[in-house]
Amino acid sequence: MTEKLKVGIILGSTRDGRISPQVGEWLVEKAKQREDADYELVDIKDYDLPFFGTEESEGVKRWNDKLDSLDAFVFVVAEYNHSMTGALKNAFDSAREPWHNKAAGIVSYGSAGGTRAAEHVRQVLAELMIADVRVHPVLSLFLDFEKGETFKPRDLHDKNISDMLDQVLSWGGALKPLRSK
16 A cells, blocks of 8 residues: 655745635645545744745744655645735745655635736746646635635535645656655
């Protein structure tokens, strides 16, 4: 029997009042019903990452160790000003090799479903040697959140989440031999 992949569901926002934890917890709940991998919620806020290049910190070391322990990722991407959050970009920049040769999915949200932010994330993933999968669930602030604050996802997202996770696991498994060299 092969060992299950370890997938980190990474919250990409650290702002007070953020809604990414609601989305992340929903994703973890959906993912754990599958029993095909070990899924874990990873909150970049817990690592207290300094602005990239300003200092070394214990948070950066812990962040890199956490990323090393994971085989694949699902990024919960909030769209702020037509792009990803500064905190998520900083988290990407705070590691290098721990990202390499892993797979990732993106679940985005915003007024336009977070699609503009997701496209910026894809550009960064390419540079970090992370293979992003095609299926990309998008959540509308108008249709999937009550008053823009309380997450109430529509059932139509279930199939996209499942399809995205299928792709993340397929690609994550295929890339694993590259990481053991």
